[in-house]
Amino acid sequence: MTSRLDPQPLEWIDRDTRVSFRFEGQTFTGYQGDSISSALLASGQTLLGRSFKYHRPRGALTLANHDVNALFQSREGTNIRGDVEPLREGLELHACNVNGTLANDRDRFIGLFARFMPVGFYYKAFHTPKKLFPFWERKIREKAGLGRVDTRWTEQRQSKRYDFCDLLVVGAGASGLQAALTAAEAGADVVLVDENPHIGGSLDYQLANEPAAAEVRARLKQQVRRHANIRLFEQHVAAGWYTDHYIPLVGPGGITKMRAQGMICATGVMEQLAVFRNNDLPGVMMASAAQRMIARYAIKPGQRAVVLCANAEGYRAALDLLAAGIELAAVVDMDNDAPRGDWARQVADQGVAVYRGYGVYEAQGDQRLQAIQVAPFDGRDCDPSKLATIGCDLLLMSVGWAPAAQLLYQARGALGYDDSLHQILPRELPAGIHACGRVNGAFTLEQRLADGERAAHAALAELQGASVQTGMTAHRDHLAHSHPWPIVSHPAGKNFVDMDEDLQLKDLIHAAQEGFDNIELMKRFSTIGMGPSQGKHANMNGIRILASIRGQSIDQTGSTTARPMFHPVPVSALAGRRFRPERHTPMQAWHEANGAQMMEAGHWQRPEYYGQPEEREQAILREAQAVRSGLGLIDVSTLGKIEVLGPDAARLLDAVYTMKMSTIKLGMTRYALLVDDSGVIIDDGIVARLAEDRFYVSATTSHAAATFRLLSQTVMDLGLDVRLVNLTDSLAAMNLAGPLSRQLLRTLTDTDLDEDRFPYLGIREGTLCGAPVRLIRVGFVGELGYEIHAPAHKALEIWRTLMSAGAQHGIRPFGVEAQRILRLEKGHVIVGQDTDGLTNPFEANMPWAVPLKSKPWFTGKPSLALLKERCARRLTGFVLPQGYSGERIKECHLMIERGDIVGRVTSIGYSPALGRYIGLAMVDLPLANDAQTLHVRVDSGALVAVSPCKTPFYDADGARQTADLTEVA
Numbered sequence: 007m008t009s010r011l012d013p014q015p016l017e018w019i020d021r022d023t024r025v026s027f028r029f030e031g032q033t034f035t036g037y038q039g040d041s042i043s044s045a046l047l048a049s050g051q052t053l054l055g056r057s058f059k060y061h062r063p064r065g066a067l068t069l070a071n072h073d074v075n076a077l078f079q080s081r082e083g084t085n086i087r088g089d090v091e092p093l094r095e096g097l098e099l100h101a102c103n104v105n106g107t108l109a110n111d112r113d114r115f116i117g118l119f120a121r122f123m124p125v126g127f128y129y130k131a132f133h134t135p136k137k138l139f140p141f142w143e144r145k146i147r148e149k150a151g152l153g154r155v156d157t158r159w160t161e162q163r164q165s166k167r168y169d170f171c172d173l174l175v176v177g178a179g180a181s182g183l184q185a186a187l188t189a190a191e192a193g194a195d196v197v198l199v200d201e202n203p204h205i206g207g208s209l210d211y212q213l214a215n216e217p218a219a220a221e222v223r224a225r226l227k228q229q230v231r232r233h234a235n236i237r238l239f240e241q242h243v244a245a246g247w248y249t250d251h252y253i254p255l256v257g258p259g260g261i262t263k264m265r266a267q268g269m270i271c272a273t274g275v276m277e278q279l280a281v282f283r284n285n286d287l288p289g290v291m292m293a294s295a296a297q298r299m300i301a302r303y304a305i306k307p308g309q310r311a312v313v314l315c316a317n318a319e320g321y322r323a324a325l326d327l328l329a330a331g332i333e334l335a336a337v338v339d340m341d342n343d344a345p346r347g348d349w350a351r352q353v354a355d356q357g358v359a360v361y362r363g364y365g366v367y368e369a370q371g372d373q374r375l376q377a378i379q380v381a382p383f384d385g386r387d388c389d390p391s392k393l394a395t396i397g398c399d400l401l402l403m404s405v406g407w408a409p410a411a412q413l414l415y416q417a418r419g420a421l422g423y424d425d426s427l428h429q430i431l432p433r434e435l436p437a438g439i440h441a442c443g444r445v446n447g448a449f450t451l452e453q454r455l456a457d458g459e460r461a462a463h464a465a466l467a468e469l470q471g472a473s474v475q476t477g478m479t480a481h482r483d484h485l486a487h488s489h490p491w492p493i494v495s496h497p498a499g500k501n502f503v504d505m506d507e508d509l510q511l512k513d514l515i516h517a518a519q520e521g522f523d524n525i526e527l528m529k530r531f532s533t534i535g536m537g538p539s540q541g542k543h544a545n546m547n548g549i550r551i552l553a554s555i556r557g558q559s560i561d562q563t564g565s566t567t568a569r570p571m572f573h574p575v576p577v578s579a580l581a582g583r584r585f586r587p588e589r590h591t592p593m594q595a596w597h598e599a600n601g602a603q604m605m606e607a608g609h610w611q612r613p614e615y616y617g618q619p620e621e622r623e624q625a626i627l628r629e630a631q632a633v634r635s636g637l638g639l640i641d642v643s644t645l646g647k648i649e650v651l652g653p654d655a656a657r658l659l660d661a662v663y664t665m666k667m668s669t670i671k672l673g674m675t676r677y678a679l680l681v682d683d684s685g686v687i688i689d690d691g692i693v694a695r696l697a698e699d700r701f702y703v704s705a706t707t708s709h710a711a712a713t714f715r716l717l718s719q720t721v722m723d724l725g726l727d728v729r730l731v732n733l734t735d736s737l738a739a740m741n742l743a744g745p746l747s748r749q750l751l752r753t754l755t756d757t758d759l760d761e762d763r764f765p766y767l768g769i770r771e772g773t774l775c776g777a778p779v780r781l782i783r784v785g786f787v788g789e790l791g792y793e794i795h796a797p798a799h800k801a802l803e804i805w806r807t808l809m810s811a812g813a814q815h816g817i818r819p820f821g822v823e824a825q826r827i828l829r830l831e832k833g834h835v836i837v838g839q840d841t842d843g844l845t846n847p848f849e850a851n852m853p854w855a856v857p858l859k860s861k862p863w864f865t866g867k868p869s870l871a872l873l874k875e876r877c878a879r880r881l882t883g884f885v886l887p888q889g890y891s892g893e894r895i896k897e898c899h900l901m902i903e904r905g906d907i908v909g910r911v912t913s914i915g916y917s918p919a920l921g922r923y924i925g926l927a928m929v930d931l932p933l934a935n936d937a938q939t940l941h942v943r944v945d946s947g948a949l950v951a952v953s954p955c956k957t958p959f960y961d962a963d964g965a966r967q968t969a970d971l972t973e974v975a
Contacts, residue, residue, distance in 0.1 A: 009048050011304040011330055016210050018203065018302045019044075027097040029078075030108050039203075042088035042099065043069060043076045044303035052288045052374055053108060054088065055101050058152070058537065059508035060117035063373050065288025066307075067505060069295040071201075071573065072276055072542040074506050077102040077152060082160055084153030085538065087574065090201075102153040120499075125513035125532050126520070152538070164260030166582040171197040171237070173465055174253060174266035176244040176413060179207025180451060181443025182272030183226040184458030185465075189270075190235035192466050197264060198230065199239040199255055201573070205230065207274060208444075212294060212322065214301035215329055219451055244273075246570025247416040251438055256571075261579050268438040268465045271414055272458065275407035275429075275444045276542050278488070280314055281503055281511055282388075283368040283496040285403075289375030292543075293323035293404035300330050308332060308400025312378055314366050316340040316489035320404030321349035327402075328356060335398050338364045338380050340405065340489050365494050366401070367393060375399055388494050406488025408546040409445045415568040423560035428488040430546075430565065432478060440465050447482035457481040491554075493547060503551065504544035506537025514548060518555045525564050528552055535566060538574055591643035592738050592801040597819075605822060608708040610644040613821035627918050629820035630827045633789055634919055637746040637817040639808055640825055643738040646691070646710025647795065648717065650701040654726035659693055659701060662720055664847065664856050664864055670695040675767045675782060678703065679855040680713065685846045685869035689713055690837050694769040694782060702769070702780065706837060710734050720865075738801030741784075742808060743791030746815045748970045751792055754811060757781055759792075766968050775804045785967035787828035788960060827915045830924060833883060833957025839897075840881060840912040840926050846873045849928065851881045851957075879909065880934040883957040886923040886950075893944045895952075901927060902943045908933055911942060917959065924959050925952070 013021065023038035029046060036045025043054060047066060054076040055064045064075035069089050076088035078099045085102060101108040116123075132142035175186040178200035186198040204210065205227060213219035230236055242257040251269050255262040277292040279285060289308060293315070299305040310333045313324045320337065327334050337353060339346070342363035354360060365383030367390060370376055377397045381388035409430055411421060420434040424447060431447045442461035443454045460477055493511065494501065501511045513532055517523075522531040525548075534548045535541025541548070545566060553563040589609045597604065602613035603622070617625030632638045650658060659667035664679045672695050680689040689712070691704040705713035714732050721728045742751060752759050757772030764770055769782045777800035782793040796804050809817060826836070835841065835850055847856045847870065856870055886895070901909035914925035929940065934954070941949040961967075 009050055009306045011300065011306050014214070014301055014304045016206075016214050016301050017304045019304060025093050025095050027093060027095070027099065029099045030101065036093045038093075040093040040303060041069075042078060042086065042091050042093055042097070044299065044305060045093050046088070047299065047307070048303065048305045054288070056104050056108065056111050056114070057286065057508050058103060058506060059123070060120060061103070061105075061111050061113040062117060062286060062508070063114075063288055064286060064505070065374065066291050066295055066299070067286075068277065068292050068543060069298045070276075072539055074152070074538045077538070079153045081156055081158075084155055085574070086153075092203075125509070125517050162576075162578040163581075163583045164576075164578045166261045166263060166579075168263050168265070169197070170265050171195050172266070172469060173197070173268050173270065173462075174199065174244070174251070174264055175270045175272060176200075176253075177207065177272035177274055177410075177443065177445075178202075178205035178230075178238075178240075179272060179274055179443060179454070180209050180222065180226070181446075181448065181454040181458035181461070182207065182270070183230050184455045185270045185272055185442055185462040186236055187226065187229055187233065188459045188462035189466055190233045192462075194235060194466060194469070196236045197239060197266070198236055199242045199244050199264075201241065201243045203241045205238065205240060208294075211297045211301040212319065213451065214297070215326055216322070216451075222451065222455070243573045243575075244413060245572050245575055247413045248570070253413075254571075256573070256575050256579050260582060267469055268440070269413070269417075270458075270461045270465055271411070271439065271441045271445060272443045272461075273410035273413065273445050276410055277404065278406045278408050278492070278546050279503070279505070279543050280366065280403040280405045281493040281501045281547060282366045283494075283498060283501045284371070285366075285369060286500075286502050286505055287369050287371050287375045288373065289371070289399050290369055290401045290403065293320055293402040296400070296402050297323055297326055300326055306330060306332060308398070310335050310398045311400035311402060312336050312338060312396055312398045313402045313404065314338045314340070315402075315404040316344075316406060316492060317404060317487045318346045318349055318485075319487065320402070321346055321353050323402055323404055324353050324358065325349060327400075328353075328358075332400070334358050335396050336361055336380075338366060340365050340383050340492065345485065361394075364388075367494055368496060369401060370395075375401055383494070386491055405492035406546070407444065408542070410542075411441075411445055412568040412572040414439065414441060414445075415565075416570060421565075424482075426484055426486060427482070428486045428490045430560070431482070435478070438465075438468065441478070446478065449483040449485075449487050453481045453483060491550060493550065503547050504534045504537065504541070506539050506541075506544070507533045509534050509544070511551065514551045515555065518552060523552065523556055525549065525552055525566055529566050540568075540572075541566070589644075591641050592798050593641050593643070593740075593805050596802060596805060597641065600819065602819075602821065607644055607822065610707055612644060612707075613641065613819070615821040615823050616819055623916075626821075626823045626827065627916070629818055629824035631918050632816065632818035633744045633787055633820060633824065633828055635745070637742070637744040637750060637812050637815045638787075638820040638824070639805070639812070639817060640741045640743070640820050641739075641805070642741050642793065643798075643801065644707040644710075645734075645739055646703075646705030646707070646713055647733040647737050647739070648703040648705065648710075648714055649731040649733055650703055650717070650728060651699060651731070652726070652728040653699055654724075654728050655699050655701050658717065658720060658724070658726050658728050659703070660861065660864060661724065662717060662865055663693065664861075664866070664870075666857060666861050667693050667695075667701070670701075672697065673768055673770065674765075675769050675784070677855065679847060679852065680705075680709075680716075681847065681866035681870070683866055683869065685866045685873050686843065687837055687841045687845050687847060687850060690835075692782070692784060694780075696769070696771070708838065736798055737795050738798045739793055739795045740801070740805060740808070741787070741791055741793050743787050743789045745790055745966070745970050746812075747790050747792055750808070750812050750815060750817070751781075754807065755779070755781070761968060766964075775800065775807050777804065779804070785832075785964070786834055787825060788832035788834075788958070788964075789828075789966050790968065790970055826913070827917065830913050830915055830926070831917050831919055831958065831960035833926070833959060835881065835926075836913070840928075842928075845928070846870060846877075848874055848877045849879050849881060877931065879928050879930050881912070882909075882927055882929045882934045883955045883959060884925050884927055884940060884952040885920075885955055885959070886925075886952055888922045890923055892950060893946055893948060895923070895925065895942050895944060895950060899942050899944060901929060901940050902949060903933065903937075903941060909940070919960050926957070927952075929954075 019037040019039040105113040172194040251266040296307040336359040367388040440461040442457040448457035605614035656668035675694040689709040694702040780795040909929035
């Protein structure tokens with residue numbers, strides 16, 4: 007680590023933890039806390055990349071992700087932002103956009119042909135002859151790319167989450183810290199977000215050696231970290247602003263979608279390029295980049311330095327270089343007489359040569375900076391007749407700032423150019439948006455702290471509904487911190503305005519001369535600001551150049567649209583995890599603790615069966631036999647549960663369901679079949695009547711939300727006086743089934759369970775385990791049974807009580823697979839399994855559920871009236887011979903007769919009650935009515951004969967659904 011300094015008081019690196027990695031085939035070592043760029047720079051690797059178009063050598067420029075000089079590639083990722091990407095053990099890195107190696111890039115000679123590649127050349131060349139254009143297009147794309155995507159990457163899935171706050175403060179520099187602290191002390195719920203891994207902002211690098219900032223820094227950091235009302239989101243980027251202060255915060259683990267009542271933008275400023283010949287050589291960098299290298303990573307950025315400045319901050323950077331032991335050859339100040347303050351006096355006191363009223367005309371060197379030429383600067387250009395050469399390997403540029411105001415632009419804030427500060431500043435901001443600190447023109451530490459406090463008070467007053475007098479200009483500085491024209495022309499060019507796109511001064515002049523003299527047109531024709539950094543270091547100078555060409559002011563020229571995302575965002579963060587939500591019932595933990603094998607049912611996790619996977623079939627049969635012979639309990643909390651109230655409740659249900667619901671007696675239920683306008687079955691359930699104007703509706707697990715939406719839509723369409731309450735999540739449900747169910751439940755509830763008081767298909771409200779419950783006599787599994795609907799928070803207690811009390815009766819929990827066998831024995835249809843997207847009730851063998859004559863209208867009736875006479879298939883039961891041991895028939899196997907497909911198996915299973923395989927199949931007519939034998943084609947291609955039969959297969963008269971075990975015996 008040849009360029010490491012002695013430990014710095016605010017450094018980010020952990021010198022006790024070394025990290026090894028490889029770059030371009032060589033092994034390098036850094037420290038925990040290093041970025042990729044800082045680790046390379048500390049090891050003496052100053053060449054970090056090649057430029058986009060001409061493949062020129064590039065080194066560190068901003069060290070803040072404001073440029074693309076340091077983009078890297080690994081096997082897992084491309085265009086890795088070296089300035090901000092944390093160093094990790096074992097990284098294998100290569101430079102992007104090189105042909106060969108970084109040091110010996112075979113495309114570095116492209117720059118020799120620059121005269122043949124003027125701005126926009128790709129729009130004009132290679133179009134004739136047409137047949138060659140595809141060839142040239144491929145070549146251009148090969149050469150113009152950045153990194154390359156390796157399709158063998160390891161899939162990465164990042165989470166997303168939602169969060170809310172009273173006030174979101176973006177930027178944790180001096181003003182942002184003060185704003186967050188002021189708001190939090192007033193009782194606001196504050197979220198403070200910063201893109202860096204540590205809060206402090208420029209306090210930690212630009213003012214790292216400033217004695218006056220030390221106490222302020224320590225106090226603010228300590229108080230902010232300890233405050234209970236402040237939540238810190240370090241290493242997160244506020245990537246965009248959307249309506250109603252909806253702001254995605256992108257961090258290492260994914261996106262947090264933050265909804266704030268108000269936002270304070272304390273995002274600061276971005277240092278801007280000085281434009282002169284060869285300003286892209288390695289060794290030429292922003293002054294703030296060198297300060298970051300020194301303070302954060304303890305790196306010596308060079309041996310002999312020159313500072314080019316147009317503000318007081320350049321002198322602060324010069325002092326930091328001297329403190330780091332770097333020889334300071336000179337300070338070149340582009341202004342002749344502008345006041346520079348105490349920092350300039352300190353530099354002069356140390357005997358440093360200061361060139362006032364000079365600019366840099368040219369940087370010289372091959373692979374890195376070796377010297378610069380300076381000359382008197384008149385505010386527009388240098389005088390090449392009075393050149394002076396200064397040898398150096400480091401040139402710091404501190405000529406001005408552009409506001410990091412992208413969020414303000416996206417929030418439709420009005421910004422304009424300030425002629426005293428030579429910076430674009432907020433003029434008018436929409437409700438709920440505030441700005442403070444350097445983005446608002448407050449530059450001194452005192453100004454930033456006062457402006458942060460002001461913004462917090464304004465935001466709090468607005469949150470409380472008060473009329474706000476923002477005083478946005480109260481703490482702005484009156485001295486310029488940016489030069490209005492930090493641009494020097496040169497007859498040989500190579501004075502770059504946009505490092506991303508290799509755009510030179512002459513390129514923008516030519517674009518305007520060709521008629522692209524609107525800021526948006528020039529952007530698209532020249533591609534300025536369209537690279538990965540989105541113009542962070544280039545747009546301000548681009549605006550100045552166009553304004554000069556057109557003889558306009560900055561405001562008249564305008565600025566380009568700042569769209570989200572503000573920083574590059576990985577696709578994995580935008581995609582989030584696979585959209586596969588998982589929901590659990592209140593009994594989930596009990597199921598898992600008692601050996602349940604879980605399965606997906608829509609978004610829900612449900613027990614498939616209880617037992618080890620190797621005994622799956624036996625476990626399912628044991629559960630089914632327990633229900634038939636004694637007692638079983640199944641969790642059916644996943645069912646949709648909807649309460650329908652109001653004078654028009656019965657009318658609504660009559661309109662939506664096929665059967666007439668307005669005639670249900672109080673305390674009774676009715677099967678509910680739901681079809682769409684074309685007559686296709688889409689769901690089923692039950693409707694229970696609790697009062698004249700109050701009903702309780704159930705829906706299948708997968709269709710619960712859709713049923714609620716359909717009911718809501720019908721209420722609006724028909725203008726009904728109905729209120730709907732979706733109780734799916736607030737109520738749990740379980741089905742206690744079996745001949746002993748009445749005997750067990752009678753001991754636990756205050757509800758009268760006698761057959762004459764609580765008949766089959768009845769519903770009663772009572773208590774169980776001290777909780778209010780609804781008991782429903784339904785028979786999906788074909789035995790005496792009670793569905794118990796209870797508050798979700800009491801469901802587990804009720805479940806455990808039933809299992810404990812039922813232990814003496816041999817109670818057994820049963821899962822979905824046993825339930826499917828039990829319902830199959832009764833011939834009950836599962837919507838979506840025994841039906842498809844075209845099945846109507848007549849095909850499902852349910853004409854009894856379609857009262858075409860007794861109901862004047864319901865959804866789907868016109869279609870069903872036509873379909874009744876056009877039925878081409880029917881759901882049919884079938885059985886295999888007892889003792890069948892041949893190849894297994896599976897659901898969706900086809901039925902074949904004389905080589906033609908005549909149907910498909912929809913359900914099949916072994917019935918322990920009947921001792922044979924039984925199933926349902928959708929079979930073409932007239933075979934469904936007349937065939938004595940049907941043939942199913944199994945996996946091997948063989949045909950297996952099955953015998954059609956009527957359903958139900960078991961207990962055809964339904965006697966077992968009303969009798970307990972004693973009565974059956």
